[in-house]
Amino acid sequence: xxxxxxxxxGKDSSLVGVMLKRLGLDVEMFTANFGVYDSYVPAKKSxxxxxxxxxxxxxxxxxxxxxxxxxxxxxxxNDGIKYIHAQTVERLAEDYDIIADGTxxxxxxxxxxxxxxxxxxxxxxxxxxxxxxxxxxxxxLISENLFEISKEKSNRDTSSDFEVEIRELIDEKGGNSLDxxxxxxxxxxxxxx
Amino acid sequence: xxxxxxxxxGKDSSLVGVMLKRLGLDVEMFTANFGVYDSYVPAKKSxxxxxxxxxxxxxxxxxxxxxxxxxxxxxxxNDGIKYIHAQTVERLAEDYDIIADGTxxxxxxxxxxxxxxxxxxxxxxxxxxxxxxxxxxxxxLISENLFEISKEKSNRDTSSDFEVEIRELIDEKGGNSLDxxxxxxxxxxxxxx
Numbered sequence: 001x002x003x004x005x006x007x008x009x010g011k012d013s014s015l016v017g018v019m020l021k022r023l024g025l026d027v028e029m030f031t032a033n034f035g036v037y038d039s040y041v042p043a044k045k046s047x048x049x050x051x052x053x054x055x056x057x058x059x060x061x062x063x064x065x066x067x068x069x070x071x072x073x074x075x076x077x078n079d080g081i082k083y084i085h086a087q088t089v090e091r092l093a094e095d096y097d098i099i100a101d102g103t104x105x106x107x108x109x110x111x112x113x114x115x116x117x118x119x120x121x122x123x124x125x126x127x128x129x130x131x132x133x134x135x136x137x138x139x140x141l142i143s144e145n146l147f148e149i150s151k152e153k154s155n156r157d158t159s160s161d162f163e164v165e166i167r168e169l170i171d172e173k174g175g176n177s178l179d180x181x182x183x184x185x186x187x188x189x190x191x192x193x
Numbered sequence: 194x195x196x197x198x199x200x201x202x203g204k205d206s207s208l209v210g211v212m213l214k215r216l217g218l219d220v221e222m223f224t225a226n227f228g229v230y231d232s233y234v235p236a237k238k239s240x241x242x243x244x245x246x247x248x249x250x251x252x253x254x255x256x257x258x259x260x261x262x263x264x265x266x267x268x269x270x271n272d273g274i275k276y277i278h279a280q281t282v283e284r285l286a287e288d289y290d291i292i293a294d295g296t297x298x299x300x301x302x303x304x305x306x307x308x309x310x311x312x313x314x315x316x317x318x319x320x321x322x323x324x325x326x327x328x329x330x331x332x333x334l335i336s337e338n339l340f341e342i343s344k345e346k347s348n349r350d351t352s353s354d355f356e357v358e359i360r361e362l363i364d365e366k367g368g369n370s371l372d373x374x375x376x377x378x379x380x381x382x383x384x385x386x
Contacts, residue, residue, distance in 0.1 A: 132325035141194065
């Protein structure tokens with residue numbers, strides 16, 4: 001059965017995709033894009049390296065705009081990232097009956113809590129799956145066994161996280177995205193071991 | 194890496210075992226036994242039908258005894274089942290570094306909540322995995338695609354649930370286990386599709 005996985009190219013969303021494929025579901029990967037920068041390219045490469053069909057999930061610019069306003073007002077990204085993730089999952093749920101993302105048991109942001117999951121499943125008549133089965137140690141163990149992973153300084157051409165287009169738009173708006181998202185290293189799945 | 198799955202032969206614990214095996218872990222199945230009845234036999238057959246090594250996890254009689262006292266005092270099984278499950282998971286955590294069970298996102302009893310999971314992982318230095326990634330509809334969909342499943346009237350020779358030895362001991366103690374566990378149908382995994 002067709003299963004749409006929200007995909008960034010990182011180890012978490014790669015793992016949920018591989019897990020569901022190996023359990024017999026017909027998995028395709030989806031990376032959100034808001035029309036500001038083609039930040040889905042690294043995720044597309046990662047999906048191809050794992051043998052998955054990849055799709056760009058076209059999202060409304062307004063969602064990114066509201067996200068950036070929230071983050072610039074707050075001075076930190078948590079609530080904005082939570083909002084953009086939730087909106088993207090809702091969008092995916094409009095077109096597919098089984099949807100998944102790579103959020104983990106230990107994640108705080110972005111993450112749907114149990115009440116949000118039940119509401120989503122009821123309102124949209126979907127099944128939602130994530131990585132709540134696992135803690136971060138198990139995710140690391142399993143994904144390091146399964147995947148070749150690259151580690152690079154995060155920039156707009158090495159990452160497909162929401163962060164990339166958020167940064168672009170914050171800087172366009174005259175903000176300084178480096179104050180909000182400090183420089184960090186980015187891991188990306190580049191194939192099976 | 195060796196992974197010990199608490200196993201009843203049902204679709205949930207079968208699914209978590211197959212999921213972890215297909216993600217590269219070295220899975221063995223474990224069914225608790227308290228010395229009152231050889232209730233692990235159906236689970237042993239189910240494990241063999243899926244190609245897993247099966248072990249009997251010898252548990253203290255006192256845990257079963259306390260469980261039965263709780264259930265007979267309460268008049269319903271919830272807290273007793275919660276207790277016996279938690280004790281069994283603790284026991285498994287003494288010998289293995291990665292442990293798992295088939296509890297699901299929608300389960301209420303038996304189930305470890307997030308605080309109990311964190312406490313268990315910290316105290317015993319283990320990784321604990323369950324089926325919290327999935328709702329009951331997804332579990333049914335995936336397991337019906339993967340497994341041949343038999344459905345029989347539940348009795349002491351068709352089930353390896355905790356219920357079997359609990360019933361035996363409640364009846365030995367002069368209680369009436371049928372008042373507490375009404376007759377029901379039992380599903381058991383008997384192979385891959």
